[in-house]
Amino acid sequence: MGLFDKLFGKQSQQDGAPAGQCPDCGAMAMTIGGRVQCTNPTCKNFLSVSSAVASSGAPRRGSFAPAKPLNIRYRNFRGEEKTFVADASTMERKQQHFVAQLAPTGERIVLARNRMLNLAEVEAAFPQRVAAGQDWPSARERQVLNFHKKHGSSSPLYEKTRAKYPNW
Numbered sequence: 001m002g003l004f005d006k007l008f009g010k011q012s013q014q015d016g017a018p019a020g021q022c023p024d025c026g027a028m029a030m031t032i033g034g035r036v037q038c039t040n041p042t043c044k045n046f047l048s049v050s051s052a053v054a055s056s057g058a059p060r061r062g063s064f065a066p067a068k069p070l071n072i073r074y075r076n077f078r079g080e081e082k083t084f085v086a087d088a089s090t091m092e093r094k095q096q097h098f099v100a101q102l103a104p105t106g107e108r109i110v111l112a113r114n115r116m117l118n119l120a121e122v123e124a125a126f127p128q129r130v131a132a133g134q135d136w137p138s139a140r141e142r143q144v145l146n147f148h149k150k151h152g153s154s155s156p157l158y159e160k161t162r163a164k165y166p167n168w
């Protein structure tokens with residue numbers, strides 16, 4: 001209500017109306033150019049600047065625009081196919097999931113890789129980071145990681161590489 005305070009708080013009395021009060025309904029009001037502008041939406045004097053006041057508020061939900069839009073086709077737990085528009089520039093890998101920020105709300109959701117119907121496209125499109133700020137392992141590192149993961153084996157090199165990429 002800070003803006004209302006600024007608009008209505010310090011108005012001097014005009015047209016016989018008490019300062020800051022609507023003559024019809026008694027709600028907070030001001031007088032502009034001889035016309036009473038009331039803050040009560042049901043009052044006949046309801047302020048015509050209301051739209052300007054509303055649009056000066058916090059950004060509305062639904063205005064998030066991805067810097068790098070990416071369509072993710074996804075089958076949810078009900079077996080329904082959904083298409084999400086995510087922001088590839090802020091997506092992160094968390095083991096078998098991606099954390100994606102979706103248009104149009106900017107909401108962050110967790111998506112399972114194995115439910116993505118266009119996984120290859122998704123993998124290719126976003127900056128490949130294992131964790132926030134961490135680059136994707138090199139081809140050689142991936143080879144080591146994948147080999148030992150697949151065989152359930154280990155090696156000093158694997159341990160070293162694994163320690164570098166705990167989220168892999």
Ligand SMILES: [Zn+2]
Pocket residue numbers: 022023024025026027029038039040043044045046
């Ligand atoms: Zn009024």
